[in-house]
Amino acid sequence: MNINYLNLMKNTPEIFGSKNRGISEQEISQFQEKYSIAFPKSYQEFLFLAGGYCNINVSSLDYDYESQNNVKNTLEKNNLKIEGGEFWVISELDGGEQFHFFYFNDPDAEDPENPPVYVSHPAYLDEGGDLKRKIANSFSEFIDNIINKLT
Incomplete structure (x- = not known):
């Protein structure tokens, strides 16, 4: 996969002795087909570089799908709804409370x-x-900011 958005992640595969582990383009395609999802290119690059294990505490793909349910359950429990359309959770804490x-x-x-x-x-x-509050103008900015804080 050509990396256009996440060059810093590509060039920083290891942080504090912990190394990213990506997944194949085929695995990304299969996941998207299975769940009828079309991820943006920047997120596909993330999965390719670190979708199996990520050293900056952004969720891997299997955990990400579990995160979707945790967040939906927490929102339901609190009678809340995120306005603005369909979204994808990229990290969560405390069973979806953040x-x-x-x-x-x-x-x-x-x-x-x-x-x-x-x-x-x-x-x-x-x-x-x-x-909700916007914390990065792009997914790549979000990832770059985390890497820059850790290195």
């Missing part, structure tokens, strides 16, 4: 293949607070 995500079709995306990343803390939502 999570990062991107939208599949984000109108704010400068490049639809490299969507913005948001954070949500539904279990800790104060009255009048925002359910």
Whole structure:
């Protein structure tokens, strides 16, 4: 796979002795077909580089699918809904009480293949607070920021 968005991740495969492990393009395609999902190119690159194991605490693919259910259950339990369309959870903590995500079709995306990343803390939502907040203008910026903090 040609890497266009995640060059820093490609060039930093190991952090603190922990090495990323990617998955094949075929595995990415099979997952997308199985769940009728079309991931943006930047996220496909992430999976190719670190979808089996990621050294910066962004979820691997199998765990990511579990994360989707954790987040949906937490939102339901708290009678909350993330507005804006279908989204994909890229990391979560505490059974979905905190999570990062991107939208599949984000109108704010400068490049639809490299969507913005948001954070949500539904279990800790104060009255009048925002359910989500943009934390990176693109998925690649999100990944680069984490790598730069760790290296």
